Amino acid sequence: MKGHNYDPAWDYLIARPRKSQRELVGTIVSKIKKDLLPLIKEFNDFTIAFIKDKDRLGQYVTGTHSEPVILMNLKEILQGCDEYEVDYHTGIETTITHELAHAIQDARGLSSNEKQAENFANQYNDGLTPTLLRGRKKCT
Numbered sequence: 001m002k003g004h005n006y007d008p009a010w011d012y013l014i015a016r017p018r019k020s021q022r023e024l025v026g027t028i029v030s031k032i033k034k035d036l037l038p039l040i041k042e043f044n045d046f047t048i049a050f051i052k053d054k055d056r057l058g059q060y061v062t063g064t065h066s067e068p069v070i071l072m073n074l075k076e077i078l079q080g081c082d083e084y085e086v087d088y089h090t091g092i093e094t095t096i097t098h099e100l101a102h103a104i105q106d107a108r109g110l111s112s113n114e115k116q117a118e119n120f121a122n123q124y125n126d127g128l129t130p131t132l133l134r135g136r137k138k139c140t
């Protein structure tokens with residue numbers, strides 16, 4: 001159950017990306033939810049908020065792990081993809097799954113671990129079940 005009512009508009013400038021970009025993110029989010037949420041026992045859903053703040057590409061809002069809030073500066077992410085020649089799908093997916101790993105770390109009381117978050121994102125991108133989730137299937 002969602003144990004917070006955090007609104008990113010309290011702290012950040014909310015962006016409104018173009019419809020085609022929102023739809024791309026929506027497709028990627030749906031796939032991540034279908035693939036990963038059944039394996040995550042710490043929460044049942046998460047939300048994405050688009051922000052304009054320039055100093056971050058993606059960020060998990062610490063303390064929202066009952067239903068993680070993930071901030072994305074989509075414009076900066078897509079520019080980064082262009083710069084590093086990463087396709088948009090991979091860039092967006094990796095940003096979200098990286099931040100989801102931080103949410104799991106927070107929910108488990110672990111300190112934020114960049115290496116673990118990177119591995120989580122890379123393993124998912126490679127079609128593998130992330131190590132962080134292995135052997136932790138949700139009870140129904």
Ligand SMILES: [Zn+2]
Nearest residue numbers: 098102114117
């Ligand atoms: Zn990180």
